[in-house]
Amino acid sequence: MRILLVEDDDFITKALTTLLNYQNYIVEVATDGQIAWDLVQAFNYDLILLDIVLPKIDGISLCRRLRSHSFKTPILLLTSQDSGNDKAIGFDAGADDYVVKPLDFKELTARIRSLLRRYSSAALPVLEWGSLRLDQSRIQVHYETYPIQLTSKEYALLELLMRHPQRVFSCDAILEHIWSFKNTPTEEAVRTQIKGLRQKLKAVGADPNFIETVYGMGYRLKAQQAKPSNNLSSETENKQQEQTVSPLTGLQNRLRERINQYMSVLEQAATAYLQDTLTQELRTLAEQKAHTLATLLCNFGLNKGSQLARTIDYYLKLSQSRETKEAKHFHKLVLALRKEIECSRQGFVSKPASHKDNPPKLLIVDSDSQLTRELVIKAQTQGIVAEVATNLSEAREKIYRTRPNVVLLDLVIGNTTQESLGLLAELLLPNPPVPFLVFTAKSNLEARIEVARLGGRTFLQKPMPANEVLHALMQVLLPTDIKTEANVMVADNNSQFSATLGSLLEPWGIKATSLNDPQQFWQTLEVSAPDLLIINLDMPDLKAIELCQVVRNDIRWGGLGILLLTDRLDANTIHQAFAAGADHCVSKSMIGPELVTCILHRLKRIKLQRNLGQIDPLTRLYNRHRATEDLNKLLRLCVRHNQPMCLLILDLNNFNQANNTFDPATDNAVLRQLGQLLQQLFREEDVVSRWDKEEFVVGMYGMTRNHGHQRLVQLLEILNKQEFSATDNSKFRVGVAQYPEDGSDLQSLYKSAKGLLKNKLPNKKGC
Numbered sequence: 001m002r003i004l005l006v007e008d009d010d011f012i013t014k015a016l017t018t019l020l021n022y023q024n025y026i027v028e029v030a031t032d033g034q035i036a037w038d039l040v041q042a043f044n045y046d047l048i049l050l051d052i053v054l055p056k057i058d059g060i061s062l063c064r065r066l067r068s069h070s071f072k073t074p075i076l077l078l079t080s081q082d083s084g085n086d087k088a089i090g091f092d093a094g095a096d097d098y099v100v101k102p103l104d105f106k107e108l109t110a111r112i113r114s115l116l117r118r119y120s121s122a123a124l125p126v127l128e129w130g131s132l133r134l135d136q137s138r139i140q141v142h143y144e145t146y147p148i149q150l151t152s153k154e155y156a157l158l159e160l161l162m163r164h165p166q167r168v169f170s171c172d173a174i175l176e177h178i179w180s181f182k183n184t185p186t187e188e189a190v191r192t193q194i195k196g197l198r199q200k201l202k203a204v205g206a207d208p209n210f211i212e213t214v215y216g217m218g219y220r221l222k223a224q225q226a227k228p229s230n231n232l233s234s235e236t237e238n239k240q241q242e243q244t245v246s247p248l249t250g251l252q253n254r255l256r257e258r259i260n261q262y263m264s265v266l267e268q269a270a271t272a273y274l275q276d277t278l279t280q281e282l283r284t285l286a287e288q289k290a291h292t293l294a295t296l297l298c299n300f301g302l303n304k305g306s307q308l309a310r311t312i313d314y315y316l317k318l319s320q321s322r323e324t325k326e327a328k329h330f331h332k333l334v335l336a337l338r339k340e341i342e343c344s345r346q347g348f349v350s351k352p353a354s355h356k357d358n359p360p361k362l363l364i365v366d367s368d369s370q371l372t373r374e375l376v377i378k379a380q381t382q383g384i385v386a387e388v389a390t391n392l393s394e395a396r397e398k399i400y401r402t403r404p405n406v407v408l409l410d411l412v413i414g415n416t417t418q419e420s421l422g423l424l425a426e427l428l429l430p431n432p433p434v435p436f437l438v439f440t441a442k443s444n445l446e447a448r449i450e451v452a453r454l455g456g457r458t459f460l461q462k463p464m465p466a467n468e469v470l471h472a473l474m475q476v477l478l479p480t481d482i483k484t485e486a487n488v489m490v491a492d493n494n495s496q497f498s499a500t501l502g503s504l505l506e507p508w509g510i511k512a513t514s515l516n517d518p519q520q521f522w523q524t525l526e527v528s529a530p531d532l533l534i535i536n537l538d539m540p541d542l543k544a545i546e547l548c549q550v551v552r553n554d555i556r557w558g559g560l561g562i563l564l565l566t567d568r569l570d571a572n573t574i575h576q577a578f579a580a581g582a583d584h585c586v587s588k589s590m591i592g593p594e595l596v597t598c599i600l601h602r603l604k605r606i607k608l609q610r611n612l613g614q615i616d617p618l619t620r621l622y623n624r625h626r627a628t629e630d631l632n633k634l635l636r637l638c639v640r641h642n643q644p645m646c647l648l649i650l651d652l653n654n655f656n657q658a659n660n661t662f663d664p665a666t667d668n669a670v671l672r673q674l675g676q677l678l679q680q681l682f683r684e685e686d687v688v689s690r691w692d693k694e695e696f697v698v699g700m701y702g703m704t705r706n707h708g709h710q711r712l713v714q715l716l717e718i719l720n721k722q723e724f725s726a727t728d729n730s731k732f733r734v735g736v737a738q739y740p741e742d743g744s745d746l747q748s749l750y751k752s753a754k755g756l757l758k759n760k761l762p763n764k765k766g767c
Helices: 010-022 033-042 059-068 084-093 105-119 152-163 171-178 187-203 232-274 280-299 303-318 324-343 369-381 392-402 417-426 445-453 466-477 495-508 518-528 544-553 571-580 592-612 624-641 664-681 705-721 746-755
Strands: 002-006 026-030 047-051 075-079 097-100 126-129 132-135 140-143 211-214 218-221 361-365 385-389 406-409 436-440 458-461 486-491 510-515 532-536 561-566 584-587 645-651 687-692 695-701 733-739
Touching: 002 010, 002 033, 002 171, 010 026, 010 105, 026 033, 033 047, 033 059, 033 392, 047 059, 047 105, 059 075, 059 084, 075 084, 075 105, 084 097, 097 105, 126 152, 132 152, 152 171, 152 187, 152 218, 171 187, 171 218, 187 211, 232 280, 232 324, 280 303, 303 324, 361 369, 361 392, 369 385, 369 466, 385 392, 392 406, 392 417, 406 417, 406 466, 417 445, 436 445, 436 466, 445 458, 458 466, 486 495, 486 518, 486 592, 495 510, 495 592, 510 518, 510 592, 532 544, 532 592, 544 561, 544 571, 561 571, 561 592, 571 584, 584 592, 624 645, 624 687, 624 695, 624 746, 645 705, 645 746, 664 687, 664 695, 664 705, 695 705, 705 733, 733 746
Parallel strands: 002 026, 002 047, 047 075, 075 097, 361 385, 361 406, 406 436, 436 458, 486 510, 486 532, 532 561, 561 584
Antiparallel strands: 126 132, 132 140, 211 218, 645 695, 645 733, 687 695
16 A cells, blocks of 8 residues: 655654554655645555645645545644644545644554545455455455465555456556655566565465466456346336336327437438538538437437437538538438437436436647647537646546546657657556547657557647547547447357357447357358357357367358357367367456457457458559459449449559669559559549559549549649659550449449550640
């Protein structure tokens, strides 16, 4: 436990430090009120021992300041003033207890233990985890009936883990809790203490992995067997809810009618948006209805629907684009909101609004006062509560105190970039992690790579308008990505496990399909079309090893990712699993977040492998196979919405002959740079691809032949500014075709464009 002693008397300081260290407390000393205030903002303490008479800031004033800034740390006042009035002043200032000098050390340590018990998540003086017992009052540790002799650091480490048995502590977190900041060693010291503690536990018969390693994250106590739950209370609660809902049927019907009216306006706006006929009057009306609908749904506990309505409201306010991609995205949001409302009809009045329906919280970590002021104002207009931290210490305090929904950070806020990255790494420790965006003038590649490794959502380059920054933040705060990211099929006879895993995966956009009947395996596989198959190796009615082999031998499903779960993680089982074709084999005893992390990594690898088969490795453009799929999708949209499409072919037919003096490395560099130019020139929704070694094909939805010529002129201007000789205009041939004038399908359009290939790019007039 970490205690801050605020005392200016050297004799008392030394005496208390010695006493508390002997009791296995970590003690840090501040000799005046200002130093104490700075330390409390920078570090977390379990208790503050505070003298009243102090230099700079007295104890009563410091106590009031701490409470006014929402610090919850228990405070024990130390003073020679023992009148009732003095004690009343101390308690009114926010103190939790009061000890009069000269100090009785036995009384002081008893009061310290009492305060720590009161504020600790573990309410009992004896901490237990399985057969392990830690008696805080006697400073003794037993496993079953065997005593364990521990050093002060081993005791402090074990106490920390037992107070928070389900939390994963990183090395940095352990260093912060059991070492003073003046004597903080390296992470190797933590590993040494863990190793010594494990050996002593093993010596008395405990599991060698009683303290388990969560790879890449830290350490925690191994999970114990869960106890069966009592369902009587939940049944009683359900009956009470039913009794509450029944008298409100009339209100429910009126709510449905009003919500349907609002949704009709939004659906009308979405249709007009797609047809490019959305008027300003209809846009304004839809914006009003979306705003009202968000509030209405929130009041009745329909949080997801309320968030979708807020997103639609935000979209209508900021997006003035008439591009087809924006219209389609808006239409998706409205459809998703309608679906969410239909699915929640039975619960309109069954769930009252709760304290969870608070507005999203944003923490801005930046020292630019003008910029932060503008961002705070913009955020408030969107219902976001924004706070500002001007240094890393203040940021850590506010993250610990308010738990923001997203953090926006400038990398130059710390003394070094590594200090700022350290704060970002700390945001990964909570479960779930706190998402963050980096907004900085630093643009070097190393910083971008480090931010990407830490899971940064977006890297924003200064300067940037506040509206664009807010737009990026809203992408994290509100559910703008409606589609399911991946499908997982879970073959397990334990329906509760399958349901729990499904609920854990849902926030990540992953749909889990459960298989409880082994006889329905192939039917379920065909219907769900999963990206990953998870099989319980220990199912009694399903031979998982043989099933794994059958899937691998199937011509359609042979490439499906397979993850096996088992309670028998021995060498022979692992060998059989991989020999049968499994991609991964993990212990079923994994705690939920770890298993989810494992599944996410496997899905990410599967997605990467698929992308590698769809992307040209040299230019990083789509290959012919992937481009053909996307171009056919665009053509179907053209038919549905009566829109044109432009197909452009860029051919480097004489590339090799014209560059016979260059080596292959130079040729590849030219092609790579051309691929980058094409990606920059065309829109994000355009299909840009490399079909052959010397042929590039681009499809542009909603664009005519003239638009294609204009893009080619822009390409010509860019190429003329490049300094490599391989882009002499005479080496290019171009052809442009338009749907439906030059063809009604992809094959005929491609053939028309090939037939129109010219030996030069068009001039600025499009000729």
